[in-house]
Amino acid sequence: MRRVVVTGIGAVTPVGSSARETWDAFVHGRSGIAPISLFDSTDFDVCIAGEVKDFTTDGVISSKEARHMDRSVQMALVATREAVTDAGLEISEEEAPNVGVIYGTGAGGFGQLLAQQQVIDERGPSRVSPFFIPHFLPDTSSGMIAIQYGAQGPNMAVASACATGGTAVGEAMETIRRGDCDVIITGGAEAPIKPVIMAGFINMRVLSSFSDEPEKAARPFDLNRDGFVLAEGAGTLILEEMEYAKRRGARIYAAVVGYGSTNDAYHMAAPRPDSAGPIRAMKMALRKAELPLDSVSYINAHGTGTVLNDRLETGAVKSVFGNHAYDLAITSTKSMVGHMMGAAGAVESIACIRAIYDGIIPPTINLNVPDPDCDLDYVPRTARETSVQVAMTNSIGLGGHNSCVIFRSYS
Numbered sequence: 001m002r003r004v005v006v007t008g009i010g011a012v013t014p015v016g017s018s019a020r021e022t023w024d025a026f027v028h029g030r031s032g033i034a035p036i037s038l039f040d041s042t043d044f045d046v047c048i049a050g051e052v053k054d055f056t057t058d059g060v061i062s063s064k065e066a067r068h069m070d071r072s073v074q075m076a077l078v079a080t081r082e083a084v085t086d087a088g089l090e091i092s093e094e095e096a097p098n099v100g101v102i103y104g105t106g107a108g109g110f111g112q113l114l115a116q117q118q119v120i121d122e123r124g125p126s127r128v129s130p131f132f133i134p135h136f137l138p139d140t141s142s143g144m145i146a147i148q149y150g151a152q153g154p155n156m157a158v159a160s161a162c163a164t165g166g167t168a169v170g171e172a173m174e175t176i177r178r179g180d181c182d183v184i185i186t187g188g189a190e191a192p193i194k195p196v197i198m199a200g201f202i203n204m205r206v207l208s209s210f211s212d213e214p215e216k217a218a219r220p221f222d223l224n225r226d227g228f229v230l231a232e233g234a235g236t237l238i239l240e241e242m243e244y245a246k247r248r249g250a251r252i253y254a255a256v257v258g259y260g261s262t263n264d265a266y267h268m269a270a271p272r273p274d275s276a277g278p279i280r281a282m283k284m285a286l287r288k289a290e291l292p293l294d295s296v297s298y299i300n301a302h303g304t305g306t307v308l309n310d311r312l313e314t315g316a317v318k319s320v321f322g323n324h325a326y327d328l329a330i331t332s333t334k335s336m337v338g339h340m341m342g343a344a345g346a347v348e349s350i351a352c353i354r355a356i357y358d359g360i361i362p363p364t365i366n367l368n369v370p371d372p373d374c375d376l377d378y379v380p381r382t383a384r385e386t387s388v389q390v391a392m393t394n395s396i397g398l399g400g401h402n403s404c405v406i407f408r409s410y411s
Contacts, residue, residue, distance in 0.1 A: 004173045004257075005410055007250040008087025008238030009350045010079040010187075014050035014231050014337045018082055022337075022347070023354045026362035027383045031215035031336050033229050038193050046207045048214040049193045050231025050338030068131040069144070070109030075234035075343075076141035076189035077148065083236040084149060087250060089183070091149050100153030100181045101142045102172040103236075104164035104188040106342035106397075108157075109136030111191055141189055153181035160261075161397030162302070164188045165235060165345025170259030170285075170405050172239050182244040187346035189234035201230060204269065206306055219366040220303035220332035221310050221374040228304040231338030235346030237353075252410045254356045258289030258392075264400030271309065275316035277402040278302075278394060282320045285404040291390060294324050296406070298361055298391040300348045301378075303332025304339055313394065314374045329386070331379045335365045345395035345403060352391035352407045360385050 011018060014032025015025035025032065032050050041047035057066045057074050060081045066074055091099050116132045134140065139157035146155050154175055158168040165188035172186035201207050208227040210217040219225040245252055260281035264272040271277070286293070302313055318325045333351050340347060355361050360383055367380040388409070395403045 002177050002179060003242040003255060004176045004239050005242045005245050005255050006237055006253045006353055007240050007245050008083040008089060009253065009353060010082030010086060010236040011234065011347055011350055012052055012055065012075045012079045013233040013340070013347055014052055017054065019350055026333055026336060026351055027360055029336065029363050029365045029381060029383065031365060033214040033217055033338055035214060036193065039195050044198060044202065046198065046202050046209055046211060048211050048217055048229060050229055050340065051193060052232055068135050070112045070135060070140065071191035072105055072109060072189045073135065073141050073144055075191065076103060077144060079187065079234040079236040080145050080185060083238050087238040089238055091151060096150045096152040098153055098181050099151040099183040100175060101146045101151050101155045102158060102168050102175065102184055102186045103142040103145060104158035104168035104342050105138050105141060106159060106161050106164050106190055107192060108138035109140055111194060112136035114194060145185055151185060160401035160403065161399050162339065162341055162344060163395040163397035163401035163403040164342035165347065166349065166393060166395035166403035166405050167261055167345065169237060169256070169346060169349050170261060170403055173256045173259055176239060176241050182241040184239045185236065186239055187234065187236035188342040190341040190343045191232045192230060192341050193232050198230060208305060216366050218305050218335045218338055220305040220335050220364055221371055221378045222367050223369040223371040225305045225307060225310065227306055228334065229338035231340045233337065233340040233343045233347060235343050235350050237346065237349060254353045254407045255410050256405065257408045258285035258291065258406030260284030260404040262402045266400055268399055271312050271396065275312045275319065277400060278313060278316040278396055279319050281402040281404040282316065282394065285392065285406045289406045291406070293321050296390045296392055297329060298352065298355055298388045299328055299330045300352050300391065300393040301330050301332050302394045302396045303334055305334065309396065310371065311373045313396070314376055317376065325376055328377065329361045329379050329384060330376050331362055331364045333362055345393060348393045349405055352393050355388045355391055356407055356409050359387050361388065
């Protein structure tokens with residue numbers, strides 16, 4: 001079977017404008033949650049979010065191009081530039097058909113849709129931008145990435161709500177394994193911090209209302225948690241067939257060895273009470289990876305900070321791993337950046353890769369009063385230096401989507 005490896009990573013998150021800065025913040029337990037600045041949240045019951053600070057597209061796309069793009073697409077392109085540079089990837093005209101793009105988003109260019117709706121309301125239909133349609137579609141990021149780098153191989157946009165980032169990485173691995181191409185640029189991006197989206201989540205009663213101390217609002221697995229923190233960002237990975245990467249002398253971070261994708265088929269917002277979907281996704285990924293349970297030492301959990309999700313995910317891990325569940329280190333990096341929706345699984349994949357590569361497990365911050373129903377090792381508050389050979393990341397999304405991706409140290 002063809003083996004798949006990771007050769008480049010890039011990120012734009014609430015704690016850093018690069019994968020390097022993001023990883024440094026993860027290791028040191030820094031929070032990126034702060035009061036909302038992207039719109040006036042005075043009348044909102046929740047007024048905090050994980051915003052990308054001082055975001056710029058300088059050196060990646062021109063200001064003229066950026067004006068036509070949704071913020072999510074801009075972040076995808078910035079994260080991708082870092083990942084491509086990190087991988088030392090140069091795509092020649094001859095190699096172009098051998099390079100694909102599988103990039104996800106939960107909502108697509110929602111900001112563009114809202115902006116142009118305002119234009120038509122205030123100025124009439126003749127003033128709607130001719131750039132609007134091709135720049136609000138879910139495949140805009142995957143299309144723009146392909147155009148920017150000349151990637152002519154398989155190309156698609158993945159949308160599986162909060163499981164999107166993990167699904168994109170997993171599908172990219174499968175595409176390379178089956179021989180459709182040797183290189184895939186993959187990941188996810190989301191820019192959901194908009195008034196109507198915030199209001200919708202507030203009225204669903206799933207957001208943390210701990211606004212007085214924003215950096216403490218995201219509290220996965222803590223007894224006093226009260227919801228997740230909405231966030232934005234992007235994460236990009238360069239996946240390559242192993243022999244192809246070795247021939248071009250690429251630095252290899254880790255191997256991608258397992259992927260599982262399932263659906264609860266239960267409810268559009270509530271998870272199945274028996275956690276059957278996440279359980280099957282983890283078991284599927286482990287089966288494909290051909291790994292024993294006790295080889296896994298680290299799980300980057302979905303870990304949103306909602307009461308129900310954290311308990312059900314804990315139960316799912318116990319169901320899959322049995323007694324070994326208590327030997328696992330499990331963390332939620334959402335405690336630092338919030339929930340980046342379609343970008344979450346991609347950035348959390350990067351956390352797994354760096355944990356393997358650097359031998360450091362990032363902490364779950366704000367875990368001060370453990371929930372008795374969440375009784376596993378969540379690496380509270382402080383990072384842990386230890387060898388990580390195999391790491392797993394779980395993503396669980398609205399609509400019952402579940403994805404699980406497994407990474408292994410490269411040798």
